[in-house]
Amino acid sequence: xxxxxxxxxxxxxxxxxxxxxxxxxxxxxxxxxxxxxxxxxxxxxxxxxxxxxxxxxxxxxxxxxxxxxxxxxxxxxxxxxxxxxxxxxxxxxxxxxxxxxxxxxxxxxxxxxxxxxxxxxxxxxxxxxxxxxxxxxxxxxxxxxxxxxxxxxxxxxxxxxxxxxxxxxxxxxxxxxxxxxxxxxxxxxxxxxxxxxxxxxxxx
Amino acid sequence: xxxxxxxxxxxxxxxxxxxxxxxxxxxxxxxxxxxxxxxxxxxxxxxxxxxxxxxxxxxxxxxxxxxxxxxxxxxxxxxxxxxxxxxxxxxxxxxxxxxxxxxxxxxxxxxxxxxxxxxxxxxxxxxxxxxxxxxxxxxxxxxxxxxxxxxxxxxxxxxxxxxxxxxxxxxxxxxxxxxxxxxxxxxxxxxxxxxxxxxxxxxx
DNA sequence: TGAATTACGGACTGAATGGTCCAGAATGGC
DNA sequence: GCCATTCTGGACCATTCAGTCCGTAATTCA
Numbered sequence: 474x475x476x477x478x479x480x481x482x483x484x485x486x487x488x489x490x491x492x493x494x495x496x497x498x499x500x501x502x503x504x505x506x507x508x509x510x511x512x513x514x515x516x517x518x519x520x521x522x523x524x525x526x527x528x529x530x531x532x533x534x535x536x537x538x539x540x541x542x543x544x545x546x547x548x549x550x551x552x553x554x555x556x557x558x559x560x561x562x563x564x565x566x567x568x569x570x571x572x573x574x575x576x577x578x579x580x581x582x583x584x585x586x587x588x589x590x591x592x593x594x595x596x597x598x599x600x601x602x603x604x605x606x607x608x609x610x611x612x613x614x615x616x617x618x619x620x621x622x623x624x625x626x627x628x629x630x631x632x633x634x635x636x637x638x639x640x641x642x643x644x645x646x647x648x649x650x651x652x653x654x655x656x657x658x659x660x661x662x663x664x665x666x667x668x669x670x671x672x673x674x675x676x677x
Numbered sequence: 678x679x680x681x682x683x684x685x686x687x688x689x690x691x692x693x694x695x696x697x698x699x700x701x702x703x704x705x706x707x708x709x710x711x712x713x714x715x716x717x718x719x720x721x722x723x724x725x726x727x728x729x730x731x732x733x734x735x736x737x738x739x740x741x742x743x744x745x746x747x748x749x750x751x752x753x754x755x756x757x758x759x760x761x762x763x764x765x766x767x768x769x770x771x772x773x774x775x776x777x778x779x780x781x782x783x784x785x786x787x788x789x790x791x792x793x794x795x796x797x798x799x800x801x802x803x804x805x806x807x808x809x810x811x812x813x814x815x816x817x818x819x820x821x822x823x824x825x826x827x828x829x830x831x832x833x834x835x836x837x838x839x840x841x842x843x844x845x846x847x848x849x850x851x852x853x854x855x856x857x858x859x860x861x862x863x864x865x866x867x868x869x870x871x872x873x874x875x876x877x878x879x880x881x
Numbered sequence: 882t883g884a885a886t887t888a889c890g891g892a893c894t895g896a897a898t899g900g901t902c903c904a905g906a907a908t909g910g911c
Numbered sequence: 912g913c914c915a916t917t918c919t920g921g922a923c924c925a926t927t928c929a930g931t932c933c934g935t936a937a938t939t940c941a
Contacts, residue, residue: 491906491907491908491909491916491917491918491919492907492908492909492917492918493917493918494907494918494919510804511805512718512801514716514718514719515718517897517898517899518898518899518900519897519898527919528918528919528920528921529899529900529901529919529920529921530901530902530903530918530919530920530921531918531919531920533900533901534917534918534919538899538900539899539900586803586804586810587804588800588804592800592854593800595854595857595858596792596796596797596800596801596854596857597716597800597801599790599857599858599859600714600790600791600792600857601715603859606790606857606858606859607859609858609859610858610859610860613855613858613860635867636867636868636870636871637871637874639864639867639868639871640848640867640868640869640871640872640874642851643848643849643851643852643854643855643868644844644847644848644851645847645851646850646851646854646855647846647847647848647849647850647851647854648847650796650799650800650847650850650851650854651817651847651850653799653800653803653804653810654799654803654810654813654814654817655803655807655810655811655813655814656814656817660843663839663840663843663844664840664843664844664847665844666840667840667841667843667844667875668844670841670844670874670875670878671871671874671875674874674878695886695887695888695889695936695937695938695939696887696888696937696938696939697887697888698888698889698937699888721927721928721929722928722929722930723927723928731889732888732889732890732891733889733890733891733929733930733931734888734889734890734891734931734932734933735888735889735890737930737931738887738888738889742929742930743929743930882941883940883941884939884940884941885938885939885940885941886937886938886939886940887936887937887938887939888935888936888937888938889934889935889936889937890933890934890935890936891932891933891934892931892932892933892934893930893931893932893933894929894930894931894932895928895929895930896927896928896929897926897927897928897929898925898926898927898928899924899925899926899927900923900924900925901922901923901924902921902922902923902924903920903921903922903923904919904920904921904922905918905919905920906917906918906919906920907916907917907918907919908915908916908917908918909914909915909916909917910913910914910915910916911912911913911914911915
């Protein structure tokens with residue numbers, strides 16, 4: 474699992490010196506909001522400072538750069554997603570229904586036309602940033618593995634399970650992108666319903 | 678069909694005045710290349726002038742703005758795609774195999790990690806630009822209709838045909854995005870192979 | 882050839898960019 | 912209370928941004 478280094482915790486809480494006047498996580502939430510809406514390039518440092526409630530020097534001391542803020546926000550976003558989706562796999566006894574819930578959560582991404590922050594970041598930046606691309610592949614692999622495991626629990630062999638899991642994920646991500654073009658909710662739902670052809674088809 | 682207005686042809690070829698020293702289409706091809714690689718915001722006017730081989734005043738006289746260049750490039754890109762994919766539906770007698778070819782062409786998008794210019798533009802700009810979003814929906818609808826028609830030709834009823842066509846398109850677009858994260862070719866192909874579950878499944 | 886029209890290069894603009902730096906304030910340990 | 916340490920606001924920086932404008936060159940038509 475690829476992690477991202479920042480100076481979010483550069484000192485001991487009991488150490489000397491003036492303590493931080495802000496919560497790094499909370500500031501990151503503000504940055505996430507902005508990056509999510511506007512994208513990376515379209516977001517200026519002034520916007521960022523305002524939405525994070527930080528002065529420029531605090532921002533740089535904590536995150537190193539505008540890019541560092543983005544990576545930290547991305548880390549927080551993906552961690553939150555995994556954390557929110559993992560318990561679903563335990564609470565739902567039917568593995569196929571558990572998959573439905575996981576995919577539904579992926580597809581939803583808290584409504585609106587801003588789509589999914591992870592996807593946005595990959596599309597805008599991954600081709601030029603190997604580190605971000607590698608991080609993204611790690612996140613994708615975790616989701617794939619989670620779905621594939623559920624598919625195997627439902628009785629599917631190892632072989633088609635992984636491929637079908639990936640395909641289901643790709644389908645959902647496709648619909649997330651279509652939402653950004655304003656495709657109506659009902660049409661998106663109709664596409665998402667077709668995922669069952671992937672998860673429930675016999676091996677033929 | 679939504680179209681995009683520019684001054685690409687502001688005069689008659691036989692009219693008075695000095696004729697253009699460049700081909701608007703060829704210049705647009707240079708712009709497309711750059712936007713495709715870097716995205717809209719990350720591309721500066723200087724980059725653009727260089728890759729289009731145009732001076733700033735010629736660029737503005739012809740396309741109105743940086744944004745005008747993007748829209749014209751997008752129009753050309755989508756037109757090219759439709760033009761390249763339409764004949765496939767006529768030359769291949771088996772409609773299901775025709776769909777395979779259309780989707781393959783969508784998924785390929787001339788290799789590399791830059792993905793699909795249309796998708797890139799939608800993800801980066803559509804949420805903030807209703808005109809672009811509307812144009813995008815029009816393009817998507819054309820592709821959907823094309824695939825759905827082939828599905829009906831293969832004997833599928835109208836009802837599931839459209840939904841399955843949309844879902845297949847979404848799946849392919851999802852894999853295009855995954856390519857930007859550097860997911861290996863073989864994995865992408867394995868996902869794309871699953872499309873057949875959508876196009877060839879019985880109505881159940 | 883002269884008039885009308887258009888294309889073009891490049892100087893110019895004001896604003897905004899990401900990032901650095903420093904002086905002073907705040908804090909904890911002793 | 913004093914010192915070391917750290918935080919923070921804002922001044923400052925060179926660069927770059929998208930876009931405007933004008934003088935000149937090129938071309939066609941009459």
